[in-house]
Amino acid sequence: MEYIARDADIAPVAALIADPTRAAILTALLGGRALAAGELARMAGVSPATASAHLSRLLDGRLVDVVRQGRHRYYRLAGHEVAEVLEVLAGISARPPVRSLRQSRQARLLEEARTCYDHLAGKAGVGLLDRLREGGYYTGHDLTEVGERLLSGLGVDVAGARGSRRRFAPECLDWTERRAHLGGALGAAVTEVLFERGWYRRGNVPRAVVLTDEGREGLAKLFSGKELTSVTPVT
Amino acid sequence: MEYIARDADIAPVAALIADPTRAAILTALLGGRALAAGELARMAGVSPATASAHLSRLLDGRLVDVVRQGRHRYYRLAGHEVAEVLEVLAGISARPPVRSLRQSRQARLLEEARTCYDHLAGKAGVGLLDRLREGGYYTGHDLTEVGERLLSGLGVDVAGARGSRRRFAPECLDWTERRAHLGGALGAAVTEVLFERGWYRRGNVPRAVVLTDEGREGLAKLFSGKELTSVTPVT
DNA sequence: GGGACCCTTCGACGCGCGGCGAAATGTCGG
DNA sequence: CCGACATTTCGCCGCGCGTCGAAGGGTCCC
Numbered sequence A, B: 001m002e003y004i005a006r007d008a009d010i011a012p013v014a015a016l017i018a019d020p021t022r023a024a025i026l027t028a029l030l031g032g033r034a035l036a037a038g039e040l041a042r043m044a045g046v047s048p049a050t051a052s053a054h055l056s057r058l059l060d061g062r063l064v065d066v067v068r069q070g071r072h073r074y075y076r077l078a079g080h081e082v083a084e085v086l087e088v089l090a091g092i093s094a095r096p097p098v099r100s101l102r103q104s105r106q107a108r109l110l111e112e113a114r115t116c117y118d119h120l121a122g123k124a125g126v127g128l129l130d131r132l133r134e135g136g137y138y139t140g141h142d143l144t145e146v147g148e149r150l151l152s153g154l155g156v157d158v159a160g161a162r163g164s165r166r167r168f169a170p171e172c173l174d175w176t177e178r179r180a181h182l183g184g185a186l187g188a189a190v191t192e193v194l195f196e197r198g199w200y201r202r203g204n205v206p207r208a209v210v211l212t213d214e215g216r217e218g219l220a221k222l223f224s225g226k227e228l229t230s231v232t233p234v235t
Numbered sequence C: 001g002g003g004a005c006c007c008t009t010c011g012a013c014g015c016g017c018g019g020c021g022a023a024a025t026g027t028c029g030g
Numbered sequence D: 001c002c003g004a005c006a007t008t009t010c011g012c013c014g015c016g017c018g019t020c021g022a023a024g025g026g027t028c029c030c
Helices: A010-018 A020-029 A037-044 A048-060 A080-091 A101-112 A122-134 A145-154 A158-163 A184-196 A213-222 B010-018 B020-029 B037-044 B048-060 B080-091 B101-112 B122-134 B145-154 B158-163 B184-196 B213-222
Strands: A064-069 A072-077 A114-116 A119-121 A171-174 A179-182 A200-202 A209-211 B064-069 B072-077 B114-116 B119-121 B171-174 B179-182 B200-202 B209-211
Touching: A010 A020, A010 A080, A010 B010, A010 B020, A010 B080, A020 A037, A020 A048, A020 A072, A020 A080, A020 B010, A037 A048, A037 A072, A048 A064, A048 A072, A072 A080, A080 A171, A080 B010, A080 B080, A101 A114, A101 A122, A119 A122, A119 A171, A119 A179, A119 A184, A122 A171, A122 A179, A145 A158, A145 A184, A158 A184, A179 A184, A184 A200, A209 A213, B010 B020, B010 B080, B020 B037, B020 B048, B020 B072, B020 B080, B037 B048, B037 B072, B048 B064, B048 B072, B072 B080, B080 B171, B101 B114, B101 B122, B119 B122, B119 B171, B119 B179, B119 B184, B122 B171, B122 B179, B145 B158, B145 B184, B158 B184, B179 B184, B184 B200, B209 B213
Parallel strands: none
Antiparallel strands: A064 A072, A114 A119, A171 A179, A200 A209, B064 B072, B114 B119, B171 B179, B200 B209
């Protein structure tokens, strides 16, 4: 019984991620924002020509989308499935040694609060899910009735999220915390509202987000006094 | 604000998966069984020397483990995290075109029932989770009380699975069915019992498993008459 | 101990791919 | 229409890596 391996062809996709420069580009795009080709080249530390070649290959492999706007071309991940692959991969990859003070500060910022493509991750994301569970708003893989009321009251389009083709409210394993945060359609909808309300805003470091004063207050009121993140601010 | 990408280093791990031969080896090991270096070489369609080189690199990268037994060396995936990466990757990878009758038969066998590293997947896996949900044995991300009784009665070590460091009963997205099957520690424990009881046995094609007559009967009794898999057997 | 078998190491070959600078294409503002 | 800027295309170089056959350890059995 000769058998030739004929499963899904994972090698080509893996090859796209395998190059350090492309990996840097994809990781930068994990922030969820679309970035211009030039910015990506700078972030990855290569010439515009090189970055362009990589982006064209990523486009070919359907890992990224492009939207043309004037003389800029903004690239973004092709979908949440791609983001999931990157996150899972990060989970079994070595974390690089910290070489400088600035790097360690950036690392701490990312551990504190970041976006995982389109939803909140890091200590903040894990904390949010914990509060939702403790308050009886979330159980198993779904919102409870009170939870649905709580989030709807906040402005989250729960019905819309439920109707999406994407999984509603799965737990997403957080690779810095090694614990779950809220992912899926609901995670994205909640995060959208957090930004709209100005409770979180994007930081200078690509994927990082920071809790604002309004956010601290709003969340404290929502969950009656429990902090979402650690007490000491990252300086 | 210069920023140098400094997340987890996903490129090296991706590079290990990126080679077609190594991908074939890893995919073969997704069956959950440890396989000898020679078998892997044959399956990947490559000389023993080449396979050996690849296996040594996979070993280095901690994607596989090896256990020496006499003159054989049996390789297996290093853990369920590795299996998860491969499954997620398969989800966004193109399925290769079917070229022969034998291949299409193998493909159908895998769609019907296979192992996803250490738990049941394919139509059989998805069906099992559906029955558990329909019967009120499983809800959200956990077993109900009746569900715990049902599985314990079958011989599943539910308490042991709950105590494991691994997630207890997550839904695992099935890349052929695009729906969830039972994964995690509980998924593995249930699958172990299914094999022990002889309800399923491993097929000739690497990751495939087949429902036995005892299995058909036992599961029908368990879920009062509902078939786990499609009606027509794969010939 | 000898021979069969499994697996790895060694040495050599060739191709694919990532890198860049320079030039071409495209877009905006005047 | 022209100069500044963003991005891509082109041509070229260099090296890393996958491949194999042959040879070298190990292990088993007679």
